Amino acid sequence: MATTREHLTEKTADQSTERYRSLWSDVWRQFRRHKGAMVGLVMLLVIMFGSFIGPLIYPLDPFAIDTSQASLSPSLDHPMGTDNLGRDVMARVMVGGRISLSVGIAAMIVGVVIGTAVGILSGFFTKLDGILMRGTDMFLALPILPLLLVIIMLFRDPLREAFGPELGIFILVVSIIGITSWMQTARVVRGDVLALKEKEFVLAARSIGSRKRNVVFRHIFPNVLSPVMVAAALGVAIAIITESALSFLGLGFPSDFPTWGRLLFDAQSYITLTPMRVLWPGILISLTVISVNFIGDGLRDALDPKLRSQ
């Protein structure tokens, strides 16, 4: 009963708003139909709220050392227990989430901007295509994880001296993850641009004498936004996993500036004493990545005009 009524109200709502339907409201309507994506979106919003607003509400200090309270199991005072120095794990997980999510989003932006730029340049300007695609192929053949570890090892100290311990490592991790994760975006965008630039509307724009720059920004770029958005969603997931992996290997963020990966690394040594400490950051990394991947799936469906018209 309830479902039919909902269905009816949705239908009437559709009809009344039909005149004002824009592209993005269409996309949003299609996105809402994807159950996994909606669950993912809600879950991601909850995690983001907990990480960015949570530390302001939560009373315990993530850095307050109290050895008399060391290695406690979860209790009412410490919902996720305490670590080996008596710091509250929940407070640390919240602060860690703030850094992990910021790194993920910032690195994704770097990667997507580079990828889109390389993709558009190499798709639109035939002269640049050869060299840019050779470069992309070479980046794809680089052993990313070993190289990331080496680069962090080499540049950690100079950057920490130049920008301070926290900002230095943040800049380093974000830029190297961004620089090593743009290749798929570039390939997809290039493919789309190659097809788009032969379309009639581009020809029309050119024939009325639009400058190349305007053709790219007004006509080509808005049309490659869909693959770019999907790549952006998946890019966040990849960046969070990469950062966690680096921190987990002990070559990412330091313990006094923890991310979820670093918390996992620190907890690993106490796995027999306080096994729950390992689970919290791990569960949050996994939930975030799962949500982001589902959102990416939903976006892909919602942005596909063939699926949307059904």
Added chain:
Amino acid sequence: MGRYIIRRTLFAIPTLIVISFVIFAILDLAPGDPTASLPLTIPPEVREKIREALGFNDPFLVSWLKWLYQMMIVEPINLIEQMFDITIGDSENRVRIISWSSKAPVVDTIIERIPQTLWVLGLAFIFGIMIAIPVGVISAYKQYSAFDNVGTFVTMVGYSVPTFFTGLLAIVVFSVWLGWFPSFYDTTHEVSLTDWSSITFQIKQMIMPVAVLALFNAAALSRFTRSSMLDNLNEDYVRTARSKGLGENKVVIGHVLRNSLIPVVTLIALQIPGVFAGAIITEQIFRINGLGQLLIGAIQGADVPMVQTLTFLFAVLIVVFNLIADIMYGLLDPRIRYD
């Protein structure tokens, strides 16, 4: 096809040279010093001579070319010599790549570590394929059934959850709480075929690392198998096969699966280097004394030659398997013509 293979193979060589240059250039910035671990009693003049002998003071291009020569010519010749127990030319005076921390030839250390890595990786890879293909096939054949829905969700989760969490989770559950398996991998353990308990111990300690990696590999592969099967299931040739009166098993396995496996086999080849990179993390979780741990140790100890060689080997794996995947795709799929 033959010309295509030759062209692709020849193109791989400059790619590798460029990659070796990038790796070498990054590591050249390293502040490491080959004499740092030597006793302090050695006078500075002698230290300088040792640096000289190790080629530490050479200009960048010279030391890169020297390393490239060692990597591409000296070490392969040496490998052949060791394998067939023969001597080629002046093998006494050829300078091999020497580790700064152990002072032993880098390649010998790597060869020592390969079996541990290969055992765990190889088994995980084989089990992963054995799980992934049936799951993908059934999921696609019964699209939107309960099996498919559960399977799609589980593979999405398995593909999203990183191995460093599933590994630790397995340790928490199976060794801390249940006490079934040892929490780390003992590489000094020797298996003798006559001693049953040594075999069971080996199996016990391998179960967790192999299972964790196998499930991770299986997740991506079964998603891919499913979508490849779905692409083929609605093709005309499937209807033709059915209308000829072929049994459903023959249609699905003999016709659809055979065609669907073409991209899957390519993906398997493309995944292999990634599996090696993933081993860096898995080996760290279960403390397996393999290549990944060797790399982490070398990075932390600033052992530049070891890091260079290992990173380059990873790059070789990627380039070689990309090449294999491309060639296999052309060989398996007669619709693809490169020339």
